[in-house]
Amino acid sequence: MKGNPWVDPAPFEGARPRVPWWVWLPGWIKLLLAPVALIWLAGRLAVKLVLVTGRYPVAVTACLGGYIGYRQFGLSPLVLALLSLVCALTVWYGLDRGSFLRFGWYRVLTEWRRLTVYVPHWRTVMRLAELAKDSRGREYRPKLRRVRSEGWRDKVRVRMIPAQSPEQWEARRDNLAHSFNARSCRVRVLRPSVLELDFIHSDPLSRPVAVPQLAAVGDVDLKRVVVGRTETGKPWRLRLLGSQVLVVGVPGAGKGSVLWSIVWQLAPAIKAGMVRLVGIDPKGGMELGQCPDAFEKVIYDNGPEAVALLEEIAAEVKERAARYRGIRRLWARGTGEPFTVLIVDELADLIAYQPDRNLRERATRAVQTITSQGRAPGYAVVGLVQDPRKEVVSFRHLFTTRVALRLDEPVQVDMVLGDGVRQRGAAAHEISENTPGVAWLKEDGQREPERARAFHVTDADLVELGVYLAPATVHEFPTSGEGRAAA
Numbered sequence: 001m002k003g004n005p006w007v008d009p010a011p012f013e014g015a016r017p018r019v020p021w022w023v024w025l026p027g028w029i030k031l032l033l034a035p036v037a038l039i040w041l042a043g044r045l046a047v048k049l050v051l052v053t054g055r056y057p058v059a060v061t062a063c064l065g066g067y068i069g070y071r072q073f074g075l076s077p078l079v080l081a082l083l084s085l086v087c088a089l090t091v092w093y094g095l096d097r098g099s100f101l102r103f104g105w106y107r108v109l110t111e112w113r114r115l116t117v118y119v120p121h122w123r124t125v126m127r128l129a130e131l132a133k134d135s136r137g138r139e140y141r142p143k144l145r146r147v148r149s150e151g152w153r154d155k156v157r158v159r160m161i162p163a164q165s166p167e168q169w170e171a172r173r174d175n176l177a178h179s180f181n182a183r184s185c186r187v188r189v190l191r192p193s194v195l196e197l198d199f200i201h202s203d204p205l206s207r208p209v210a211v212p213q214l215a216a217v218g219d220v221d222l223k224r225v226v227v228g229r230t231e232t233g234k235p236w237r238l239r240l241l242g243s244q245v246l247v248v249g250v251p252g253a254g255k256g257s258v259l260w261s262i263v264w265q266l267a268p269a270i271k272a273g274m275v276r277l278v279g280i281d282p283k284g285g286m287e288l289g290q291c292p293d294a295f296e297k298v299i300y301d302n303g304p305e306a307v308a309l310l311e312e313i314a315a316e317v318k319e320r321a322a323r324y325r326g327i328r329r330l331w332a333r334g335t336g337e338p339f340t341v342l343i344v345d346e347l348a349d350l351i352a353y354q355p356d357r358n359l360r361e362r363a364t365r366a367v368q369t370i371t372s373q374g375r376a377p378g379y380a381v382v383g384l385v386q387d388p389r390k391e392v393v394s395f396r397h398l399f400t401t402r403v404a405l406r407l408d409e410p411v412q413v414d415m416v417l418g419d420g421v422r423q424r425g426a427a428a429h430e431i432s433e434n435t436p437g438v439a440w441l442k443e444d445g446q447r448e449p450e451r452a453r454a455f456h457v458t459d460a461d462l463v464e465l466g467v468y469l470a471p472a473t474v475h476e477f478p479t480s481g482e483g484r485a486a487a
């Protein structure tokens with residue numbers, strides 16, 4: 001026999017079976033601990049049952065009610081009760097659709113989506129999206145908390161794992177949206193380590209929002225001027241008193257509708273003399289010329305006249321601020337002086353594209369004075385811009401309310417709304433061309449951006465506005481002699 005027939009076996013590479021620690025305890029200790037373990041298990045089961053009932057109240061009530069009804073009364077009364085329930089729900093839907101959806105349908109939808117979409121796929125998606133982590137043989141997985149469906153979106157609360165940051169979730173918004181069959185996903189931070197994900201299924205702002213009736217009396221809250229509707233169905237309230245507003249959007253994005261929605265809502269106050277509008281439209285009056293009666297003064301170019309108007313307002317701001325000093329901190333209607341809104345249709349034409357350097361610098365200085373000092377003495381600027389580049393509006397930070405309508409590039413969203421706002425879901429560059437007037441809004445001091453659509457102010461509405469604001473023509477009453485002669 002040649003050589004040694006013995007071959008070394010390959011080293012054992014299988015994982016050793018992990019056995020729970022209590023298996024090694026002596027039998028008598030196991031016996032002693034058995035009742036404690038049973039009580040602990042029963043407690044866990046009770047907690048689970050409470051959680052399931054809390055998460056699926058409609059399903060649990062329906063199943064339990066159905067079962068008890070069947071045991072007590074039999075099948076026919078149960079079918080009859082079901083039919084009556086369907087009739088009652090139909091009547092409820094017919095009488096008050098809003099409350100039916102909110103308190104009925106969306107609750108059912110919440111439970112359905114939780115059960116069929118989020119719970120079954122949560123673990124796999126977290127692992128594949130690398131949002132779950134393994135450390136020392138233990139898996140750390142983000143916890144799925146409350147789910148609320150509102151039809152057009154699902155709000156899903158999540159508890160992050162230790163050492164995770166919201167940015168990691170923001171970087172995976174698209175992955176999450178596709179994994180859970182949604183059109184898009186937004187990430188909001190609720191409190192430390194708790195996030196809320198919005199899974200968007202449809203656009204509640206796809207239809208234009210009609211302007212409301214013109215109010216007859218002149219009581220307008222200048223801190224909450226309603227200029228449209230937000231995607232949650234609430235009014236879009238724009239702050240004018242104590243704020244400066246910058247509206248940015250590509251041509252055709254609907255800047256005109258934001259502008260005219262503001263004027264529309266201010267109309268009663270303008271008529272009552274509480275608000276004064278001043279306008280500059282460097283595009284030759286294409287926009288503001290549609291309803292000149294709304295303005296006390298309006299200039300249709302970007303030349304010396306427009307600059308003189310800006311300087312006149314800047315001087316007024318300084319003069320009024322000097323008078324208010326030590327007396328009041330913010331304009332109020334009790335002062336008897338009108339609140340002034342300066343509307344500039346294409347701000348860049350005045351402060352960036354103006355070829356005359358002297359005029360450009362004077363205009364820039366005046367606009368800076370009004371925006372930086374006009375808050376307290378009751379002056380608001382509504383500046384509309386197509387191009388948000390830095391050199392175009394170098395003092396964007398002086399505008400405390402920014403409105404981003406449809407934009408071309410993601411970087412423009414950061415320029416308008418500020419750094420990090422796009423990551424929180426404000427995708428103004430993704431607004432569809434088919435929904436002009438839809439915008440992302442951000443006010444200083446408010447963390448989360450909001451999505452809204454301005455009222456659709458049609459040409460017919462502008463005619464109505466013009467008639468409403470036109471100075472009353474006073475016809476001389478015929479004297480009795482003339483009256484008789486005419487007769």
Ligand SMILES: Nc1ncnc2c1ncn2[C@@H]1O[C@H](COP(=O)(O)OP(=O)(O)OP(=O)(O)O)[C@@H](O)[C@H]1O
Nearest residue numbers: 208250251252253254255256257436437454455456
């Ligand atoms: N809120 C809105 N709802 C529905 N349609 C709108 C809305 N706003 C604007 N539109 C429609 O979109 C088109 C472009 O609107 P608009 O002229 O206001 O855009 P713009 O941004 O002012 O454009 P430009 O910069 O060229 O003046 C118009 O046909 C208008 O009817």
